[in-house]
Amino acid sequence: MIAIRGAITVDANTREAILQETEALLKEILERNSLEREEIVGINFTATRDLTAAYPAVAARSLGLVDCSLMCFQEMHVENSLPMCIRAMVLVERQTGQKSAAHVYMKEARRLRPDLASGEAGAGRPLAVAIDGPAGAGKSTVAKGVAKRLGIIYVDTGAMYRALALHCMEQGVDLEDGEALAKALDRSGIRLEHGSDGQRVFLGERDVTEEIRREDVGNNASRVSVHPDVREKMVEMQQRIAGSQAVVMDGRDIGTHVLPDATLKVYLTASSLVRAQRRHLELQAKGMERRLDLLVEEIEERDRRDMEREHAPLRQAEDAVLLDASDLDAEQVVERVLSLLERVEA
Numbered sequence: 001m002i003a004i005r006g007a008i009t010v011d012a013n014t015r016e017a018i019l020q021e022t023e024a025l026l027k028e029i030l031e032r033n034s035l036e037r038e039e040i041v042g043i044n045f046t047a048t049r050d051l052t053a054a055y056p057a058v059a060a061r062s063l064g065l066v067d068c069s070l071m072c073f074q075e076m077h078v079e080n081s082l083p084m085c086i087r088a089m090v091l092v093e094r095q096t097g098q099k100s101a102a103h104v105y106m107k108e109a110r111r112l113r114p115d116l117a118s119g120e121a122g123a124g125r126p127l128a129v130a131i132d133g134p135a136g137a138g139k140s141t142v143a144k145g146v147a148k149r150l151g152i153i154y155v156d157t158g159a160m161y162r163a164l165a166l167h168c169m170e171q172g173v174d175l176e177d178g179e180a181l182a183k184a185l186d187r188s189g190i191r192l193e194h195g196s197d198g199q200r201v202f203l204g205e206r207d208v209t210e211e212i213r214r215e216d217v218g219n220n221a222s223r224v225s226v227h228p229d230v231r232e233k234m235v236e237m238q239q240r241i242a243g244s245q246a247v248v249m250d251g252r253d254i255g256t257h258v259l260p261d262a263t264l265k266v267y268l269t270a271s272s273l274v275r276a277q278r279r280h281l282e283l284q285a286k287g288m289e290r291r292l293d294l295l296v297e298e299i300e301e302r303d304r305r306d307m308e309r310e311h312a313p314l315r316q317a318e319d320a321v322l323l324d325a326s327d328l329d330a331e332q333v334v335e336r337v338l339s340l341l342e343r344v345e346a
């Protein structure tokens with residue numbers, strides 16, 4: 001069971017205004033959490049003492065929420081609290097954990113949760129920085145750095161495709177069979193945890209954070225990610241994470257598909273030679289020697305697959321800022337992203 005919170009303010013104490021705003025709030029909660037009506041067990045509403053013209057629950061019934069239990073209460077009155085406000089707590093039969101709940105605060109009620117709200121453009125959505133780009137451009141390094149400086153979580157979506165690839169390699173699932181991959185994803189128990197040491201990736205109870213970094217897993221991640229059924233499920237999981245908390249998220253389709261309303265979108269790139277050289281150094285540091293020309297070939301092959309796939313190919317979103325990091329070190333790129341963010345938030 002999870003409990004999703006929401007609140008909205010009303011301009012006048014009239015039946016019409018109360019029902020209209022409650023309906024807007026419930027619709028947004030349903031949409032942002034991809035809720036089916038049958039999943040909702042009950043909703044508790046409160047209204048501040050200045051709202052007396054109608055019960056908010058009436059709006060829920062008219063939205064077709066006929067089977068769940070509804071109650072309306074008066075909100076406890078606290079001096080100088082936000083007036084004309086309707087609050088809701090939606091109880092949902094889901095095993096996804098409380099962190100997956102996307103809470104919704106609209107109109108003046110956004111002031112109640114400044115940690116979730118993020119300026120006019122976001123309209124109650126949490127802060128989101130989307131970083132896309134080709135393999136080895138420095139997305140994870142930069143996303144991690146930016147998240148640390150902002151004190152928010154970093155979500156590495158590539159790690160989710162890598163975890164699925166690892167699971168399928170171990171289970172002998174055909175990497176070309178989209179349907180089988182989607183089924184395997186349902187059974188895989190892929191889950192992300194965000195702690196003080198960053199993101200950790202699990203297959204059920206098994207921590208695979210380090211194992212998924214293998215080169216063969218990375219190459220197979222790009223193969224499993226071609227399939228639309230797989231992508232659809234992954235995107236849903238990613239949107240849930242970003243729905244309820246501020247994030248820096250990196251991947252291939254974050255600005256174009258996962259977070260189309262992100263506060264800031266960056267398309268980070270570098271030449272294929274520079275990217276291969278970075279991988280080369282990274283591998284050398286781990287005691288693995290690989291020929292540079294083969295790494296360039298592999299990276300270009302991965303770019304081709306990511307950019308030419310039919311579903312959600314890698315491309316720069318129209319409103320993304322292009323950052324070429326071929327001649328910048330990682331710290332310089334982090335600074336650029338932070339100053340771009342300051343500009344969009346100003």
Ligand SMILES: Nc1ncnc2c1ncn2[C@@H]1O[C@H](COP(=O)(O)OP(=O)(O)O)[C@@H](O)[C@H]1O
Pocket residue numbers: 133134135136137138139140141142278279282325328329330331333
């Ligand atoms: N701007 C940069 N300059 C030099 N090296 C970088 C830069 N950004 C990242 N790196 C290094 O390049 C390698 C690949 O970076 P990574 O963040 O894993 O890329 P991506 O997530 O885009 O695949 C890492 O070894 C990282 O330390």
Ligand SMILES: Nc1ccn([C@@H]2O[C@H](COP(=O)(O)OP(=O)(O)O)[C@@H](O)[C@H]2O)c(=O)n1
Pocket residue numbers: 134135136137140157158159161162218221222223225226250251252253254302306
């Ligand atoms: N949002 C995402 C993230 C990764 N991916 C795929 O997953 C693969 C591994 O992602 P990654 O970000 O870990 O890859 P690297 O760039 O770190 O090598 C990529 O090559 C993409 O094909 C994707 O399709 N969409």
